[in-house]
Amino acid sequence: MHSVSKLPLGRFARCVITHPNLTRQPAFFVPCHNTANDVTATNIEAYNEPGFRDTPTKQLVRAAVVLRLSSFDFLVKHADTLFRLGNGVLGKTLFGKVMSATFYGQFCPGSKYEDVKKAAVAMQEAGVTPFFSIPAEEPITQLGDVEKWYADNTQTIIDCIDMTSKVNINGSPKLCHIKLTAFMDQALCKVLSDAIIANNGDDNAILESIKSFDKKPVHLDFLSDAENQHLTESLLRYDRICAHAAKQDVSVYIDAEYISFNPAIYLTCKAMMLRHNKTKPVVQITIQAYLKKAKMEAEKFIKCCQNSDIFFGAKIVRGAYMVTEQQRALDQGYEDPICDGLDATHANYNGIVKNLLRAISRKEKVHLMVASHNEDSVTHVVRRMKKLGIEPNEGKVVFAQLYGLSDHVSNWLGENGYLIYKSTPLGTIEDTMPYLYRRAQENNSITKGDKRDRALINIELSKRLRQFVFFWRKDEYHTLQ
Ligand SMILES: Cc1cc2nc3c(=O)[nH]c(=O)nc-3n(C[C@H](O)[C@H](O)[C@H](O)COP(=O)(O)OP(=O)(O)OC[C@H]3O[C@@H](n4cnc5c(N)ncnc54)[C@H](O)[C@@H]3O)c2cc1C
Numbered sequence: 001m002h003s004v005s006k007l008p009l010g011r012f013a014r015c016v017i018t019h020p021n022l023t024r025q026p027a028f029f030v031p032c033h034n035t036a037n038d039v040t041a042t043n044i045e046a047y048n049e050p051g052f053r054d055t056p057t058k059q060l061v062r063a064a065v066v067l068r069l070s071s072f073d074f075l076v077k078h079a080d081t082l083f084r085l086g087n088g089v090l091g092k093t094l095f096g097k098v099m100s101a102t103f104y105g106q107f108c109p110g111s112k113y114e115d116v117k118k119a120a121v122a123m124q125e126a127g128v129t130p131f132f133s134i135p136a137e138e139p140i141t142q143l144g145d146v147e148k149w150y151a152d153n154t155q156t157i158i159d160c161i162d163m164t165s166k167v168n169i170n171g172s173p174k175l176c177h178i179k180l181t182a183f184m185d186q187a188l189c190k191v192l193s194d195a196i197i198a199n200n201g202d203d204n205a206i207l208e209s210i211k212s213f214d215k216k217p218v219h220l221d222f223l224s225d226a227e228n229q230h231l232t233e234s235l236l237r238y239d240r241i242c243a244h245a246a247k248q249d250v251s252v253y254i255d256a257e258y259i260s261f262n263p264a265i266y267l268t269c270k271a272m273m274l275r276h277n278k279t280k281p282v283v284q285i286t287i288q289a290y291l292k293k294a295k296m297e298a299e300k301f302i303k304c305c306q307n308s309d310i311f312f313g314a315k316i317v318r319g320a321y322m323v324t325e326q327q328r329a330l331d332q333g334y335e336d337p338i339c340d341g342l343d344a345t346h347a348n349y350n351g352i353v354k355n356l357l358r359a360i361s362r363k364e365k366v367h368l369m370v371a372s373h374n375e376d377s378v379t380h381v382v383r384r385m386k387k388l389g390i391e392p393n394e395g396k397v398v399f400a401q402l403y404g405l406s407d408h409v410s411n412w413l414g415e416n417g418y419l420i421y422k423s424t425p426l427g428t429i430e431d432t433m434p435y436l437y438r439r440a441q442e443n444n445s446i447t448k449g450d451k452r453d454r455a456l457i458n459i460e461l462s463k464r465l466r467q468f469v470f471f472w473r474k475d476e477y478h479t480l481q
Contacts, residue, residue, distance in 0.1 A: 055407075057464055063404070064457045066106040070440055071454075079437035096429050104429050107404040107436050111428045113163070120167035123422060127414030129172045131400050131421035132160050133255075135435030136182035146185070147233075153182040154237045158244050160426055165248040172419050173395050175369075177253040177286075177315070178241070180265045184234035188227055192264035195222055201300075203267045211271050214239060238268060242276045242283050253315045253369065256286035259325060259337050266297070270304060277310040281367045284313030289349035290322055290338050298352050302359070302366065313367035315400065316352055318345055318374075320439070350380050357381065360396045361388035370399045371423070373406035375452075378413065392417040402439075408456050
């Protein structure tokens with residue numbers, strides 16, 4: 001099979017290159033272009049154009065327009081109202097087409113198997129693997145009304161695991177990520193978290209009481225009968241997801257959410273790790289480095305896994321709920337949980353990642369996903385990996401960015417043989433848009449602050465335009481002759 005390099009506007013000869021990715025043995029990732037450790041040959045900062053050479057011009061124009069629009073505060077802030085208004089004025093079908101050609105198309109490959117498969121194959125041909133997620137924004141309803149929603153989400157997650165397993169053609173580890181609150185009530189997460197916080201963050205006693213949930217329904221004194229029943233059902237759903245992932249050889253990352261839910265997320269994740277992570281990291285957690293306590297939480301979590309001799313795996317992110325967390329702390333009068341300033345978050349991020357890399361180099365049962373668009377962090381990890389002798393394609397360290405963002409970072413990593421993933425939401429326009437505009441509001445700093453994506457796309461577009469004008473003029477000259 002070949003990868004076709006699309007030259008400007010389809011006017012010119014297509015250059016066909018043999019793609020080593022597609023001829024390799026499964027389970028080993030072979031770099032697309034450069035040799036695996038050849039990171040000195042190029043660096044991200046100097047990586048100004050080759051990343052988009054395979055991207056069709058139409059997609060580049062869409063990316064330029066969408067990323068520019070996403071940088072306007074007004075549009076991002078009122079995205080939900082504008083979405084409803086557009087739906088009302090244009091009608092569902094026409095508005096759906098507009099969204100597919102713009103925002104939805106930029107950040108989501110579609111909801112049909114064929115569309116997703118096409119996007120997944122294209123990504124893998126470029127050395128990037130899809131990292132599917134299910135956009136699940138919980139409706140504000142009372143516990144009991146949403147049981148069907150949780151059951152449906154569980155089935156959607158199972159389907160997502162199947163999709164991950166089916167479309168993976170490049171032999172790199174199969175990964176997807178999910179939210180606990182897609183199949184467990186947020187209010188219950190808060191009650192459990194409060195109980196853990198009241199116990200100075202120690203969740204051992206609760207973990208002990210819930211870990212046999214499949215044999216005996218959970219009974220925690222501080223929960224009502226309905227809450228105990230919902231917790232048991234949620235753990236059974238969770239267990240079904242993890243067992244299915246293990247069967248399909250897929251690893252599932254559990255997203256970190258608000259600090260008011262995170263202790264419950266960690267507790268239930270530990271319960272699943274104890275059951276499913278004995279021989280491989282089936283279920284993995286997320287650590288938010290913007291939290292002052294992140295380093296300590298990561299260390300506690302690793303220790304818990306070491307004590308039980310099971311695999312620990314984590315995606316390290318900076319964190320997506322900063323504004324809300326800070327506002328809540330201010331409103332409720334508790335200490336701001338977020339690091340004092342961006343530099344402190346960067347230091348926390350790099351520190352956590354450094355410790356995990358060291359553990360990996362010591363051959364401990366540790367896996368790491370560097371989920372960041374930050375060029376310094378990515379370069380830092382690449383350098384540390386080289387220094388510690390961790391191979392790019394070993395499978396213990398992977399990188400991830402969001403689909404539709406920072407493609408230059410993903411392409412650079414892919415070209416240098418690193419295992420690189422794109423977090424790709426799966427869902428219809430109605431399911432995905434609320435998730436996308438929440439994410440745009442939370443990640444305003446990437447779409448607004450980081451202009452490098454847009455700058456690189458504009459460089460590539462101007463280059464293509466210049467080439468087009470040059471060849472058009474040449475054609476005109478020959479015709480006149
Ligand atoms: C694959 C993937 C999965 C993700 N999963 C999750 C998840 O499960 N949970 C989650 O919360 N997020 C998740 N995120 C989002 C992530 O947390 C960040 O919001 C986003 O990636 C921006 O961080 P960065 O490292 O890419 O970039 P940068 O632009 O370097 O950092 C921006 C981030 O720094 C932090 N920050 C900004 N200003 C300040 C300040 N003044 N003080 C302290 N900190 C500050 C914020 O976290 C902000 O998002 C995920 C991201 C990716 C790519």
